[in-house]
Amino acid sequence: MRNQSEQIKAFVVANVADHPTDIVKITAEKFSTTIMTVHRHIHSLIKADIIVKLGNTRNTKYFLRNEYERLKIYTITSNIAEDQIIKEFNDIFIRLPKNIYDICYFGVTEMLNNAIDHSRGSKITLETKFSDPILTIIVKDDGVGVFKTICDYLQIDDIREGILHLSKGKITRDPANHTGQGIFFTSRMFDTFVIDANGYVYTKDNHLQDWTFVQRYGSKGTEITMTININAQTTCKQVFSAYEGKDYAFDKTEILVHLSDFKEDNFISRSQAKRILLGLEKFSLITFDFKRIEFIGQGFVDEIFRIFKNAHPEIKVQYINANDAVRFMIERSGNTK
Numbered sequence: 001m002r003n004q005s006e007q008i009k010a011f012v013v014a015n016v017a018d019h020p021t022d023i024v025k026i027t028a029e030k031f032s033t034t035i036m037t038v039h040r041h042i043h044s045l046i047k048a049d050i051i052v053k054l055g056n057t058r059n060t061k062y063f064l065r066n067e068y069e070r071l072k073i074y075t076i077t078s079n080i081a082e083d084q085i086i087k088e089f090n091d092i093f094i095r096l097p098k099n100i101y102d103i104c105y106f107g108v109t110e111m112l113n114n115a116i117d118h119s120r121g122s123k124i125t126l127e128t129k130f131s132d133p134i135l136t137i138i139v140k141d142d143g144v145g146v147f148k149t150i151c152d153y154l155q156i157d158d159i160r161e162g163i164l165h166l167s168k169g170k171i172t173r174d175p176a177n178h179t180g181q182g183i184f185f186t187s188r189m190f191d192t193f194v195i196d197a198n199g200y201v202y203t204k205d206n207h208l209q210d211w212t213f214v215q216r217y218g219s220k221g222t223e224i225t226m227t228i229n230i231n232a233q234t235t236c237k238q239v240f241s242a243y244e245g246k247d248y249a250f251d252k253t254e255i256l257v258h259l260s261d262f263k264e265d266n267f268i269s270r271s272q273a274k275r276i277l278l279g280l281e282k283f284s285l286i287t288f289d290f291k292r293i294e295f296i297g298q299g300f301v302d303e304i305f306r307i308f309k310n311a312h313p314e315i316k317v318q319y320i321n322a323n324d325a326v327r328f329m330i331e332r333s334g335n336t337k
Helices: 002-015 023-031 035-047 082-087 098-118 146-154 159-166 182-189 236-242 270-277 298-311 324-331
Strands: 051-054 061-064 070-075 123-131 134-141 192-197 200-205 210-215 222-229 252-256 285-289 316-320
Touching (some): 002 023, 002 035, 023 035, 035 051, 082 098, 098 123, 098 182, 098 222, 098 236, 146 159, 159 200, 159 270, 182 192, 182 236, 298 316, 298 324
Parallel strands (some): 252 285
Antiparallel strands (some): 051 061, 070 123, 134 222, 192 200, 192 222, 200 210
16 A cells, blocks of 8 residues: 555656646546545645645646756846846746736846846846745846945945835936836735845845844845745735826835934934935835834934925825834924824
């Protein structure tokens, strides 16, 4: 019996690539056994991370896990394009549910395009990994690093400030050819989005609705890691719609104020507020998230909620996740409507 069990599993592994939709049926016929028995053996292969199951009931398909794992390295030349690269991975993505396929296609092409046009590197690596039900996609280059690229463009020295501005959206080194929307939207489509560059790791965790960055020495170039549960219900349209304004334009942004915490003035000075406000005049709705902020000073509040608002009356400024002390300072500015 045990020998037949091993034979059934071996048959499934050997034939599933050619029979992703009917492997259960042909295996049951081959071994003159029940559908339930075959399902039990396939389930053990799934638990062993050998077989991947996609879909349910009549739409179920099975694949070998290693068919989802691939690593390729490309030389950056004037002729290379992101759509050429993704073609070599499209057989992986096309098997996924339509909403997950769209997210992967959008995110990968945007990150590849950034690496080709902005990294100033010579190589790009694209890698996929799969551990049911999580698909991981890694885009890596050997360039100067995305945070330094932003700092060079904005003529600032502090890498941490580059991270802050990158999180806003509409920041790009080449505004004539790029909108600065790629990272903003991609980081909100995937379950987690991680940038490792210039000695810092920036993480957007959409399960926790949180952003963090930590220092880590030794990283070279830019490495972007994106993970998504292939059963997730998120769609590109949902993410785009959340930040659309008039005429479907990218017109809204959110700022995690904590990202500007450089341990220098503890959200007190006007200069720190000005650093946060840089580039925000491009939006019609700005939401400041005060999660993890214990206190803010009058000068900081005045710069954002009075001076900036008076200078840009057409822009709506709002805030969320403020504790009592922070809310009190904002409300007492008298200009929060």
